[in-house]
Amino acid sequence: MTTPAGQKPLVVWLLNLSVIALTLLWLFPTLGLFVSSFRTSEQITASGWWSSMFPAEQTVQLRVADPDENRIETEAGIFVVEGTVFGDALAEVEIESWGTSSRAIDAYRPGDTADLGEGETLTLNPDGTYLWRGGDDQISGRAQRLFINATMPPDFTLANYEKVLFDERNSEGMLKAFFNTLTVVIPATIIPILIAAFAAYALAWMDFPGRALLIAAVVGLLVVPLQLALIPLLTFHNAIGIGKGYLGTWMAHTGFGLPLAIYLLRNYMVGLPRDIIENARVDGATEFQIFTKIILPLSFPALASFAIFQFLWTWNDLLVALVFLIDSSGQTTVMTKQIVELLGTRGGDWEILATSAFVSIAVPLAVFFLMQRYLVRGLLAGSVK
Incomplete structure (x- = not known):
């Protein structure tokens, strides 16, 4: 095939494009595996590796502090447990909704108070702090489980390795x-x-x-x-x-x-x-x-x-x-x-x-x-x- 000087034949362009396509097909899964190895399981489930540099919506399942070890008795004789669900390291988390059951993970909004039954209530504030109220009998035992839908900032860790x-x-x-x-x-x-x-x-x-x-x-x-x-x-x-x-x-x-x-x-x-x-x-x-x-x-x-x-x-x-x-x-x-x-x-x-x-x-x-x-x-x- 003859072409004017300085121009490449079509077959050369097709060959170059094929090589680039094959290279990208091999590179993308490898890069995705590498990025995923530094992410948490919640982040991997919530978003793809290509969006790992941006905030993503996640559903986080966690428990509040152990009531038997962290409860405090108020002057009114009511026991409460206070704390924060994410800690100071994730102060930029934006809570969108939350729930106390896996069947209704978005039942409440930040600032709402959930009725846990038998006189217990749980309030989760927009900044991640919570207040668990109850009587002497109701606030003992296993810590309350929470399901929180929030926009989480990017987080990379070496804990996996x-x-x-x-x-x-x-x-x-x-x-x-x-x-x-x-x-x-x-x-x-x-x-x-x-x-x-x-x-x-x-x-x-x-x-x-x-x-x-x-x-x-x-x-x-x-x-x-x-x-x-x-x-x-x-x-x-x-x-x-x-x-x-x-x-x-x-x-x-x-x-x-x-x-x-x-x-x-x-x-x-x-x-x-x-x-x-x-x-x-x-x-x-x-x-x-x-x-x-x-x-x-x-x-x-x-x-x-x-x-x-x-x-x-x-x-x-x-x-x-x-x-x-x-x-x-x-x-x-x-x-x-x-x-x-x-x-x-x-x-x-x-x-x-x-x-x-x-x-x-x-x-x-x-x-x-x-x-x-x-x-x-x-x-x-x-x-x-």
């Missing part, structure tokens, strides 16, 4: 899951690279019977779903005694990752200059020396590209970990499974789930950004002769 990373009830599980994930991911990334590098060199530069059939088999294995192999592979692992442990998980990830690794590395190695390899053979170099001293250094972009793919896949994998890393005691729980357990026990704690999820993707993000230049070079391996 403190609870996930440093709280004894959560941090022990998350920290253990983090190291368990590293125990799975690092060997599951290194082992396929070592095996695939040898296989790719043999398929690219060594002549032996059946080489073309092996290449075709590798290409065919790329489209086989791993779910088809889960049951027979687990049965085989249990039969030889490596099931339900790290070794079986490493072998499973290695088997599932080898077809892509061999295909990627073979395409890269076959595009290396033939003269370098032939000259090395003329000089008396063995195949192993050619592989270790020439092929591996020149193939580093492809090796790094596959390492990124394999690392991200094994880090985010849940299915293989659930099948091959079975442990009822939780000693080998990985990050993805730990987050699922948080979802099961903390279904409403969205801030904890967002924080845990962002902690989980922090390492893959760091690996991707540090090695992304090799990713592009590896993806183009073998595309140009």
